[in-house]
Amino acid sequence: MTSLSIRTVHDVAGFAAVADFFSDVWQTPRSAPPLLPETLHSLAHAGGAVHAAYDGARLAGASVAVFGPPAARETYSLITAADRGLGFRVKQAQREWALENGARTMRWTFDPLVGRNARFNLVKLDAEGTDYLVDFYGPMADGVNDGDESDRLTVTWDLTAPSPSYDGPAETADHRAAPTLHTASAPTPHAAPVTHTAPDGEPLARRDPDDRYIWCRVPDDVVALRAADPALALRWRRAVREVFTKAFADGFTATSMSRDGWYTLTRREPRSAKERRDPDVT
Helix, strand or coil: CCCEEEEECCCHHHHHHHHHHHHHHHCCCCCCCCCCHHHHHHHHHCCCEEEEEEECCEEEEEEEEEECCHHHCEEEEEEEEECCCCHHHHHHHHHHHHHHCCCCEEEEEECCCCHHHHHHHHHHCCCEEEEEECCCCCCCCCCCCCCCCCCEEEEEEECCCCCCCCCCCCCCCCCCCCCCHHHHCCCCCCCCCEEEECCCCCEEEEECCCCCEEEEECCCCHHHHHHHCHHHHHHHHHHHHHHHHHHHHCCEEEEEECCCCEEEEEECCCCCHHHHHCCCCC
16 A cells, blocks of 8 residues: 545545445446435535545545434444455544534444444444344345345444554455454353354354343355345345344344354343343333
C-alpha cells in the first residue's frame, strides 16, 4: 500500500467514482449502482457524508452516512465497502465525522449469514446486533444477493465508547476480523445442549442451560454457497432466521462472532427462576 488518505467527497467526479466502486463490489452494471452519483451528491448536500479512501490515486474504499432524528443524536450508515485492510480505518473516519457533528450512536444493517462481516462488526468494532429484520429489502438483483431473501441484522455502535485497539493489519468489512477483549472471556458453545440442526446435519444452535446465551452457526461462505446451490443457501437463511427471531423476541442481542462461525447471542437481563419455568410470563 502506498499513501492512504480518507476524505469526504464534495465534487461530481468524486461521487461518480464512488458509485462505480460500489457497482464493482456489488457486481451491478455501472449504469445501475447501489447508489447513484446524484443520490450521493444529494445525501452529502443534505448534511450526510460520503467518505472515500484512496490508496495513492486509487479509490480503495468508501462509505455513506446520514443523520437520523435530531433527538436521537444518531447517524445511519447506508453502505460501506473497502479493500482488504481498510475497512476498520474507513469506519473510524465515519465515527470521527459523526462525533464531530454531535452523534452518539451509529446504526447500519448487514446480512447475518456473512460471518466475516459479523465478526468485523461485533468483534473488531465492538458494536451490537440489536434487531433482526426479515426480508428487509425484498428481492435484490445484484450479483451478491440475487436469489436469496434479504434478511438483515441491525447493528448499533456506541460511538462514545473507547475505540477498539488493534495491533495488526485492519480487515475490511468483507473479510476476517481480529479478536479483541470483547471475546476474550466469552463462553464457548460447544458444551451447551443443541436446540436446532443445520441444513448440513451439524448443530445449528445451542442454548446455555442458565438461559444467558444462545449460540447460532452460519455457513462458512454464504456468498459462494448462494452461487453454487441457491436452494441450500435459502434453507440456511430460514433456519438461522428461526433461531434469531425467537431469540430477539426473548430479549437477546448479538454480541460476538467466533472465528469458526458461531454467533453469541446474549440476554442482557437474566430472567427470574419463575420466568424460566413459565415462558408465557411477561
